[in-house]
């Protein structure tokens with residue numbers, strides 16, 4: 001059984017989906033958690049859920065593409081819990097378009113939320129991890145960051161960047177005992193997938209039906225990803241760094 005007792009974690013995109021499930025699990029395993037999200041209502045609700053279950057949590061309203069917001073998130077972890085041991089860079093957005101149709105604004109927004117955010121948060125968290133003797137950073141990539149996908153060129157580019165920047169960060173910060181890994185979910189039942197289905201003119205049901213033919217016969221749940229992140233956050237993964245881990249039931253990544 002993994003324990004995260006005594007660890008201080010920051011989770012972005014913690015108001016819903018994968019981030020929320022992960023924040024709840026990390027807290028259940030003993031970590032104190034800062035939940036960061038642009039969605040104030042969802043973030044406050046997630047914070048209350050963790051506290052009601054006996055965990056320690058603080059919600060910070062944050063746009064992860066904004067440098068000052070990111071500084072505030074890490075400062076909150078320092079002031080409320082004394083530091084940061086685990087950083088889960090998970091907030092992300094998707095815009096559907098080919099390279100011919102995408103607007104520059106959409107391109108820049110996807111890059112800022114999915115990629116720049118990791119730099120903004122990590123550069124503040126790493127000095128605290130270094131001071132504490134090490135830490136674990138987990139970045140959320142995507143199966144589409146490895147093999148590409150249709151009609152989402154900015155998203156695929158951003159997630160490819162997340163995959164390779166995770167490897168680069170692992171090399172740079174390994175000497176400080178800071179491990180950096182990238183989790184690449186396949187189709188996972190969250191609000192993002194519902195929105196994707198809507199933009200494609202269908203519903204989540206179509207994803208479930210199509211998944212019946214995949215090796216494990218289903219799409220992922222937020223808990224599937226959360227358990228992988230909890231392992232990577234823990235000391236059980238003390239020699240796992242620079243890894244790109246598909247969590248997709250052998251389905252898409």
Ligand code: NAI
Pocket residue numbers: 012013014015016017018019036037038039042062063064065090091092093113140141142143184185186187188189190191192193
């Ligand atoms: P979700 O839409 O349920 O959650 C994303 C969260 O990020 C939301 O709470 C949203 O408010 C927050 N967020 C969006 N922009 C933000 C910003 N600028 N600042 C702070 N928070 C912001 O989606 P899901 O599926 O939980 O996504 C989590 C991560 O997993 C994303 O990086 C996504 O790209 C990745 N992913 C999801 C897959 C899926 O099938 N659901 C597949 C592969 C990767």
